[in-house]
Amino acid sequence: MSEADRLANKVAHVMLSREGTGAAWGIQIDEAREGYARISMTVRKDMLNGHAIAHGGMIFALADTAFAYACNSRNVNTVAQQASIAFLAPGREGDRLTAEAAEVAVSGRSGVYAVTVTNQAGEKIAVFQGLSRSTGGAVLAPD
Amino acid sequence: MSEADRLANKVAHVMLSREGTGAAWGIQIDEAREGYARISMTVRKDMLNGHAIAHGGMIFALADTAFAYACNSRNVNTVAQQASIAFLAPGREGDRLTAEAAEVAVSGRSGVYAVTVTNQAGEKIAVFQGLSRSTGGAVLAPD
Amino acid sequence: MSEADRLANKVAHVMLSREGTGAAWGIQIDEAREGYARISMTVRKDMLNGHAIAHGGMIFALADTAFAYACNSRNVNTVAQQASIAFLAPGREGDRLTAEAAEVAVSGRSGVYAVTVTNQAGEKIAVFQGLSRSTGGAVLAPD
Amino acid sequence: MSEADRLANKVAHVMLSREGTGAAWGIQIDEAREGYARISMTVRKDMLNGHAIAHGGMIFALADTAFAYACNSRNVNTVAQQASIAFLAPGREGDRLTAEAAEVAVSGRSGVYAVTVTNQAGEKIAVFQGLSRSTGGAVLAPD
Numbered sequence: 001m002s003e004a005d006r007l008a009n010k011v012a013h014v015m016l017s018r019e020g021t022g023a024a025w026g027i028q029i030d031e032a033r034e035g036y037a038r039i040s041m042t043v044r045k046d047m048l049n050g051h052a053i054a055h056g057g058m059i060f061a062l063a064d065t066a067f068a069y070a071c072n073s074r075n076v077n078t079v080a081q082q083a084s085i086a087f088l089a090p091g092r093e094g095d096r097l098t099a100e101a102a103e104v105a106v107s108g109r110s111g112v113y114a115v116t117v118t119n120q121a122g123e124k125i126a127v128f129q130g131l132s133r134s135t136g137g138a139v140l141a142p143d
Numbered sequence: 144m145s146e147a148d149r150l151a152n153k154v155a156h157v158m159l160s161r162e163g164t165g166a167a168w169g170i171q172i173d174e175a176r177e178g179y180a181r182i183s184m185t186v187r188k189d190m191l192n193g194h195a196i197a198h199g200g201m202i203f204a205l206a207d208t209a210f211a212y213a214c215n216s217r218n219v220n221t222v223a224q225q226a227s228i229a230f231l232a233p234g235r236e237g238d239r240l241t242a243e244a245a246e247v248a249v250s251g252r253s254g255v256y257a258v259t260v261t262n263q264a265g266e267k268i269a270v271f272q273g274l275s276r277s278t279g280g281a282v283l284a285p286d
Numbered sequence: 287m288s289e290a291d292r293l294a295n296k297v298a299h300v301m302l303s304r305e306g307t308g309a310a311w312g313i314q315i316d317e318a319r320e321g322y323a324r325i326s327m328t329v330r331k332d333m334l335n336g337h338a339i340a341h342g343g344m345i346f347a348l349a350d351t352a353f354a355y356a357c358n359s360r361n362v363n364t365v366a367q368q369a370s371i372a373f374l375a376p377g378r379e380g381d382r383l384t385a386e387a388a389e390v391a392v393s394g395r396s397g398v399y400a401v402t403v404t405n406q407a408g409e410k411i412a413v414f415q416g417l418s419r420s421t422g423g424a425v426l427a428p429d
Numbered sequence: 430m431s432e433a434d435r436l437a438n439k440v441a442h443v444m445l446s447r448e449g450t451g452a453a454w455g456i457q458i459d460e461a462r463e464g465y466a467r468i469s470m471t472v473r474k475d476m477l478n479g480h481a482i483a484h485g486g487m488i489f490a491l492a493d494t495a496f497a498y499a500c501n502s503r504n505v506n507t508v509a510q511q512a513s514i515a516f517l518a519p520g521r522e523g524d525r526l527t528a529e530a531a532e533v534a535v536s537g538r539s540g541v542y543a544v545t546v547t548n549q550a551g552e553k554i555a556v557f558q559g560l561s562r563s564t565g566g567a568v569l570a571p572d
Contacts, residue, residue, distance in 0.1 A: 018193035021200065049211065050161035050282075056211075056223050057164065057204025064200045068192070080199050081396070082368045082417050084227040084513040086560045088536035104545065105553040107517035110367070112556040114543060116533065124534040127541040129558045131368050131417075131515045139193075224539070225511045225560050227370035229417045231393035247402065248410040250374035253510070255413040257400060259390065267391040270398040272415045274372045274511050274560075304479035307486065335497070336447035336568075342509050343450065343493045347486025354478070354485075366485050370513040425479075 005033035008073035011139050012037055015069060025058070027065055035103035037069035043095045054091030054125075063115040063128035066101035070113050071132040075139050078111070083130040089123055096120040099128075109134040148176035151216035154282050155180055158212060168201070170208055178246035180212035186238045197234030197268075206258040206271035209244035213256050214275035218282050221254070226273040232266055239263040242271075252277040291319035294359035297425050298323055301355060311344070313351055321389030323355035329381045340377030340411075349401040349414035352387035356399050357418035361425050364397070369416040375409055382406040385414075395420040434462035437502035440568050441466055444498060454487070456494055464532030466498035472524045483520030483554075492544040492557035495530035499542050500561040504568050507540070512559040518552055525549040528557075538563040 001009075012032035016022040025047075031038040041062050049055040064083060071078045091097055101115040115128035144152075155175035159165040168190075174181040184205050192198040207226060214221045234240055244258040258271035287295075298318035302308040311333075317324040327348050335341040350369060357364045377383055387401040401414035430438075441461035445451040454476075460467040470491050478484040493512060500507045520526055530544040544557035 015193040018195075019198070020187070020189040020191040021198045024189040044163070046163040046167040048163040050158040051220075052161075055162070055164045055204065055207070056226070057200065057207045060203045060207065060226075061198065061200025064198070064203065068199075077194075080230055082227070082229045082515075083199070083203075084225065084370055084558060086225045086511075086539075086541050086558070087223055088534055088539060088541065104543075104556050105517055107553065110515075110517060112515050112517065114533075114558075124536065127533050127558070129513060129515070129543075129556070225372075227415060227513055229368075229396070229398050229415070231391055231396060231398065247400075247413050248374055250410065253372075253374060255372050255374065257390075257415075267393065270390050270415070272370060272372070272400075272413070301479040304481075305484070306473070306475040306477040307484045310475040330449070332449040332453040334449040336444040337506075338447075341448070341450045341490065341493070342497075342512070343486065343490025346489045346493065346512075347484065350484070350486045350489065363480075366516055368513065368515045369485070369489075370511065372511045373509055 007075055008032050008034045011072055011075050012069040014140055015072060025061065032069050032073065034073050035070055036101065037066045038098060038100045039066045040096055040098045043091050043093055043097060045093055048093060056087055059087065059091060059117055059126050060085050062097055062099045063117050063126060066099035066115050067113050067130040070101035070103060071111050072139050076134050077137045077139055078132045078134045081131045081133045083128060085126055085128045087126050089125050091119060091125050097125060150218055151175050151177045154215055154218050155212040157283055158215060168204065175212050175216065177216050178213055179244065180209045181241060181243045182209045183239055183241045186234050186236055186240060188236055191236060199230055202234060202260055202269050203228050205240055205242045206260050206269060209242035209258050210256050210273040213244035213246060214254050215282050219277050220280045220282055221275045221277045224274045224276045226271060228269055228271045230269050232268050234262060234268050240268060293361055294318050294320045297358055297361050298355040300426055301358060311347065318355050318359065320359050321356055322387065323352045324384060324386045325352045326382055326384045329377050329379055329383060331379055334379060342373055345373065345377060345403055345412050346371050348383055348385045349403050349412060352385035352401050353399050353416040356387035356389060357397050358425050362420050363423045363425055364418045364420045367417045367419045369414060371412055371414045373412050375411050377405060377411050383411060436504055437461050437463045440501055440504050441498040443569055444501060454490065461498050461502065463502050464499055465530065466495045467527060467529045468495045469525055469527045472520050472522055472526060474522055477522060485516055488520060488546055488555050489514050491526055491528045492546050492555060495528035496542050496544050496559040499530035499532060500540050501568050505563050506566045506568055507561045507563045510560045510562045512557060514555055514557045516555050518554050520548060520554050526554060
């Protein structure tokens with residue numbers, strides 16, 4: 001593992017540990033490296049909408065969390081400015097959803113990330129595109 | 144109140160009562176009428192990200208919930224196909240966030256809704272645009 | 287007309303006069319004031335796609351032009367960072383399309399604008415949301 | 430070349446030949462296969478905005494054209510419902526811009542496509558995500 005990937009992995013785990021949402025949603029980091037994150041979450045009853053399928057807000061929240069780890073991976077504070085999501089198939093109670101975020105482009109302080117959310121059968125649930133902006137400063141204090 | 148608005152209000156409240164997320168997030172319906180919904184939610188510790196501000200996923204989730212009530216307001220089952228959100232200012236723990244969803248256009252089975260999320264001071268936190276598609280069938284069974 | 291509106295109107299007309307696209311597309315400014323622009327364009331044969339309807343790129347281009355005039359209206363150089371568009375109905379050859387751009391929110395150097403494209407019958411063709419960023423400096427040199 | 434790719438290539442070229450915009454914008458198809466299209470265009474003076482850089486509308490138009498060829502590649506009429514674009518770097522007069530569209534996911538009649546626009550130096554100019562919907566019927570009549 002490169003130094004850059006080791007740092008990215010550390011940043012993602014520290015971000016998760018600081019979040020109220022990480023524990024609330026049961027987020028697990030499966031892989032985090034430079035410009036990339038793959039995380040997963042199980043759909044619970046309290047994440048369902050009135051049609052008994054995963055609320056679009058929870059699917060977005062999972063994708064947005066993966067996006068955050070990927071765009072902060074170089075240990076420079078970076079925020080989401082904008083995001084778009086297309087919903088393709090429903091998530092069901094008990095489904096294990098995985099969000100995989102990959103860097104598409106970085107230009108100056110802006111970055112674009114593509115995130116795909118799939119279920120345990122590999123079916124695509126949603127596709128997300130996020131625009132980030134670096135605000136400067138480090139996520140992690142130096143050791 | 145018109146019959147159409149009365150129906151919209153009833154649909155929104157029934158949707159909320161069926162959702163796992165409505166109770167989990169503390170969603171309150173402030174107003175629901177034909178093509179329109181205004182709802183609110185208080186930002187809790189378990190909704191914060193690693194920077195101690197409201198997670199973008201929760202802000203989206205609030206906006207998406209208002210969108211769902213507005214686009215189902217005519218008692219025809221309607222789903223979100225796509226949504227875009229721009230984040231403008233942070234939400235803080237204890238903030239009371241309001242999402243106001245209004246119909247911009249309907250064409251055939253498609254609809255576009257604009258949602259604005261503001262805090263208790265009236266500051267705009269996020270702006271959301273959602274694309275819906277009617278799938279047919281009623282949300283509420285006839286009495 | 288307020289001083290702010292007078293300036294906005296002047297900025298829009300100067301921007302149009304500097305554009306290669308303004309003349310190429312036959313853009314006409316119908317109204318421009320602070321945070322707002324309404325412009326129109328006639329759909330020509332060279333703007334049609336293979337289905338003989340207005341190319342989505344031209345509908346976007348019209349909306350994006352109105353967005354540009356609205357977000358530069360305070361005479362501070364401002365660029366589009368991101369935009370989303372939903373297509374609702376086709377434009378036909380000879381249609382007179384109008385794009386109306388209005389400011390939804392401004393926060394620091396970022397702004398969100400909503401643009402609606404309608405035809406001569408008032409039918410909504412497309413709905414657009416744009417995210418701008420001010421880069422500083424004046425559009426117009428002082429007199 | 431597979432039969433599917435041969436068909437996709439034929440569809441793209443027929444679409445281009447039917448478009449008013451294809452000739453007007455100088456669109457060239459570099460590669461078209463199932464679920465994929467790569468096309469290019471040179472930025473001309475009549476494509477520039479008031480800052481003497483490529484108008485965002487033209488960059489979108491190029492991306493949207495590649496999206497159209499990719500989502501119609503199976504010879505089923507398919508339209509754009511929605512698209513999002515992030516602008517990363519300016520295009521200049523004389524730049525040769527390439528738009529590469531690839532299928533991300535298809536679910537029922539909906540599809541999501543990612544398009545990247547680069548210049549002759551390989552610099553990313555814009556990133557686009559499009560949502561399509563099949564309306565049925567063939568683009569090309571059977572021979």
